Amino acid sequence: MRSLFFFLIVLGVFFLVMFAYSRFQTLQNRAEPKPKPEKSNEPMVKCEQCGVYLPQKEALVSADQKNDHAHYFCCKKHQQAFLKQKS
Numbered sequence: 001m002r003s004l005f006f007f008l009i010v011l012g013v014f015f016l017v018m019f020a021y022s023r024f025q026t027l028q029n030r031a032e033p034k035p036k037p038e039k040s041n042e043p044m045v046k047c048e049q050c051g052v053y054l055p056q057k058e059a060l061v062s063a064d065q066k067n068d069h070a071h072y073f074c075c076k077k078h079q080q081a082f083l084k085q086k087s
């Protein structure tokens with residue numbers, strides 16, 4: 001009778017550990033850092049040449065003196081191509 005009691009306690013502890021472990025794992029999964037869309041609040045600009053959108057920080061800016069409007073480009077090549085087209 002005593003061994004049965006001991007067996008039940010071991011079984012209870014085992015289930016408790018399993019429960020705690022699975023609980024811990026789900027908490028850990030939830031706490032896992034997801035890739036935050038940090039750039040979402042950054043202003044996006046469009047390349048005047050190919051129309052691709054990119055963060056303003058990474059864009060090349062070409063000021064248009066005529067109508068006080070800035071042109072953005074994804075790369076130097078597109079900036080030069082656009083300026084060549086205009087002139």
Ligand SMILES: [Zn+2]
Binds near residue numbers: 048049050052073075
């Ligand atoms: Zn471009």
